[in-house]
Amino acid sequence: MSEVKHEVLLQAKGIYKNFETSKKDQTVHALTNVDLTLYRGETLALVGESGCGKSTLGRTLIRMLPATRGSVTFEGQNITAMKDKKFAPLRRRMQMVFQDPYASLDPRMKVRDIIAEPLETYHVCKTKAETTHRVLELMQAVGVPAEFLNRYPHQFSGGQRQRIGIARAIALQPDLIVCDEPVSALDVSVQSQVLNLLKDLQKQYGLTYLFIGHDLSVINFIADRVCVMFLGHVCEVATKEELYSRPMHPYTAFLMDAIPQADPHRRNQHRRVLMGEVPSPVNLPSGCCFHTRCPYATERCGTEVPELREWDGRMVACHRAGENWD
Template identity: 50%
Template sequence: MVHAVDNVSFRVERGKTLGVVGESGCGKSTLGRAVLRLLEPTSGRIIYGGSDITKLSRRKMDAMRLNMQLIFQDPYASLNPRMTVSELIAEALLVCKTCETKSERDSRVHELMDVVGLAQRLVNTYPHELDGGRRQRIGIARALAVNPEFIVCDEPVSALDVSIQAQILNLLMDLQEERGFTYMFITHDLSVVRHISDDIMVMYLGQCVERAPSKELFDNPMHSYTKALLSSIPKPSILPEDRLRRVIKGEVTSPINPKPGCRFAARCPNVCEDCMKYDVPLCEVSPNHFVACARI
């Protein structure tokens, strides 16, 4: 059995952004989809607003999803190429039956286009006629259509160039400030997650290895994997670098029936015997700073 996400526990405060970072294949997207029950978890609980939604029926879960939405990673793959911009945004309104008439629905579509910065002249265009930034704005408009409270942003800017990334990030932050949205922001780009997140959770091979407020994590990383990730952030400068770059060596441990112990142990420069004996739990080493390391 592949343990894509294993024994991960966290909390997202209302109106805040939790950044989830880690290398490709560590379980970030699986975690986000499991929280929304797009993938059914095999065990554990998902608490939303004080209620356990893990065992809700399909009908009750459909109603709950009005409060929980997802922005997909690839805007082109998540949009139906046969539908126009207006049809794509109106789809959620039709499915959820939130607008009674076509004129009301069209008015709501135009309103959402204004909110996400899409020109009204694009209302009858198709996804292939637009650039990546405009496609992603369609995805954001679709997520906002049902007035959710909680949005999982699954690497929403990874496929975009830097200038468009900044526009989308600023749009998400402005929407959060105006409407009080709560975000779970999944990315592998540490510069992006630092810009948008209040708290950051670092994942490795399906588990959380460190969680802390954004500033605390960047100022005082404690897990060896977190330190290696932060040292890999490029800094644009013509001057020689005076910082230590931590290179992760070794092969990634197989996620198939993993043995007890820290899953980063095979690549960790500070490994000890205790790291190989038992699973290391997250421990609070300072206020709101949690680390899963036997050496701390």
């Protein structure tokens, strides 16, 4: 992680994101009062169960989705209500790597055109030859051979396609890249190659990553800090060392217990299993959104929403933060 750890690149305050449904008076509450700070040069991971709002948050932070309420500042500038024309110079500095390398590349475009598209959109290069030269440099940076310049996406493996997607994302030399589960659709043998590539590129270009994932072993490898989400709420934010060694939110503790163990002796140890169903985002429970599944919940948890507050050097949203969940 960069030495400028405490230089704030992006900050979100009180972010809400709602989606209207086809049914009258029915709203999906995808994000609720999310506060988040992203420091320059770090990798901040978003983790949680499917449907908890990770991808929605990633897209909302870079204005691919409009926030219902709240504000996002990028290098001190409020981009939430900024007009498109004014936002355009900042937009090129925020890019995204998508989950599905098969769906994120246009099958009708050659590799050269896919990677060149952002360069041409922002008129980075003066001539076609200069654009092609830059595309070849980007292909080399991500490990795609130059002779594949005029191939189509269907002629590549999943790992190679994701490398092409990464080349497209770094083409404009962004400051921030949102990586939306970039290795979950890849074979395990290929995942490590792509993760190592992301780390190398981060050092080379000084990138900041918002890394969305659900595989906690991947998160442990790639992340500097981890933000745990449940049902559109932030439960806990901490360094990965703090989070994996001593979770302070009960939901985080259950996630840690779900990590598969390679040691057969540890595999047989008693492990806590989270019971119950995830509440509907259409009808959020009162109080703490996790209290209906939490075995440690008190009466207060069912009536009062816990604030995300600092506790022992990290941020936790729990009335019983700091207690032992063993």
